[in-house]
Amino acid sequence: xxxxxxxxxxxxxxxxxxxxxxxxxxxxxxxxxxxxxxxxxxxxxxxxxxxxxxxxxxxxxxxxxxxxxxxxxxxxxxxxxxxxxxxxxxxxxxxxxxxxxxxxxxxxxxxxxx
Amino acid sequence: xxxxxxxxxxxxxxxxxxxxxxxxxxxxxxxxxxxxxxxxxxxxxxxxxxxxxxxxxxxxxxxxxxxxxxxxxxxxxxxxxxxxxxxxxxxxxxxxxxxxxxxxxxxxxxxxx
Numbered sequence: 001x002x003x004x005x006x007x008x009x010x011x012x013x014x015x016x017x018x019x020x021x022x023x024x025x026x027x028x029x030x031x032x033x034x035x036x037x038x039x040x041x042x043x044x045x046x047x048x049x050x051x052x053x054x055x056x057x058x059x060x061x062x063x064x065x066x067x068x069x070x071x072x073x074x075x076x077x078x079x080x081x082x083x084x085x086x087x088x089x090x091x092x093x094x095x096x097x098x099x100x101x102x103x104x105x106x107x108x109x110x111x112x113x114x
Numbered sequence: 115x116x117x118x119x120x121x122x123x124x125x126x127x128x129x130x131x132x133x134x135x136x137x138x139x140x141x142x143x144x145x146x147x148x149x150x151x152x153x154x155x156x157x158x159x160x161x162x163x164x165x166x167x168x169x170x171x172x173x174x175x176x177x178x179x180x181x182x183x184x185x186x187x188x189x190x191x192x193x194x195x196x197x198x199x200x201x202x203x204x205x206x207x208x209x210x211x212x213x214x215x216x217x218x219x220x221x222x223x224x225x226x227x
Contacts, residue, residue, distance in 0.1 A: 031213070032213050034215060034216060036216075036218075041220075042220055042221075043118070043120075043205055043207075043218035043219050043220045043221050044205070044207075044216075044218040045218070046215035046216060046217065049213070049214075089156075089157070091157075091216075093213075098162070098169045098170035099145075099162055099164055099169040099170050100145065100162070100211060101159060101162060101170060102147070102159070102216060103159070104149075104156050104157040105156065106155070106156035107156065
């Protein structure tokens with residue numbers, strides 16, 4: 001059974017700080033890993049997707065890395081802003097005879113204080 | 115449409131009643147997922163559709179839960195004889211296989227009283 005763990009569960013930082021969110025997974029046959037953002041009362045918004053053959057992806061102030069050998073991914077947020085406050089979830093995609101499935105971590109709740 | 119649409123956005127029902135939740139995926143997306151998110155919990159996988167078929171129903175919590183998808187598009191999640199523990203946000207997502215990002219709707223918040 002695939003398991004995805006995110007540390008820390010919650011994080012509070014002052015505006016402007018650079019920060020790292022961590023995600024670990026147990027499935028060595030990972031197909032890809034995605035990072036999502038969830039605002040209160042909303043669905044999830046895809047931020048970055050890293051294929052298993054890639055090591056990192058960047059979008060603006062966000063950079064996500066993937067290390068399959070250690071079963072880890074990190075999401076780096078540069079120069080954090082209050083608008084970055086949200087819950088960040090990672091999910092790994094795996095395939096079985098039943099098709100594809102995404103397994104989610106429980107998320108890191110980020111608060112960026114002005 | 116521009117994104118994944120779910121309806122209703124909120125549903126309050128009495129224990130024992132049946133409910134239907136609807137998901138309109140992004141046009142052309144062949145894969146569709148249903149997840150459940152309880153208060154303060156992570157996302158719980160319910161069911162996966164590829165086209166109209168559901169190769170993975172393993173996440174459905176009990177036989178009171180069922181889902182179908184017609185025309186490779188709209189999907190309906192039905193919960194029969196609802197229980198209070200069914201209260202949660204039900205999220206639908208769609209994508210195309212092969213490593214494309216997953217697109218989520220805003221969810222249906224179900225409250226069973």
